[in-house]
Amino acid sequence: VQLVESGGGLVQPGGSLRLSCAASGTILSIYAMGWYRQAPGKQRDLVAHITPGGRTNYVDSVKGRFTISRDDARNTVHLQMNNLKPDDTAVYYCNAGLSSAGYWGQGTQVTVSS
Secondary structure, X not given: OEEEEEOOEEEOOOOOXXXXXXXXXXXXXXXXXXXXXXXXXXXXXXXXXXXXOOOEEEOHHHOOOEEEEEEHHHOXXXXXXXXXXXXXXXXXXXXXXXXXXXXXEOOEEEEEOO
């Protein structure tokens, strides 16, 4: 099983990025999927998740700015990030199963800076 994130980069405050997580070796539709982030010196925290049925949940700091979605036909999960802030700077990881024992991608760096 392999999860591969893409879409990170450097963006100015107020800008947008769309992260993608593509899976191979498994069918993502059976999993609850999550996007986590880890800033330097901090723990890895769940930012958003989506259930197999499409129910979503977000941490308060990103509500109204981030949107998680899944495209089961393409075995892909996305995280649309709008109105980005410097505090959003982190390595973003996707996870299948919402568990540390689940499947993880390698991470993609998001840097929000002017």
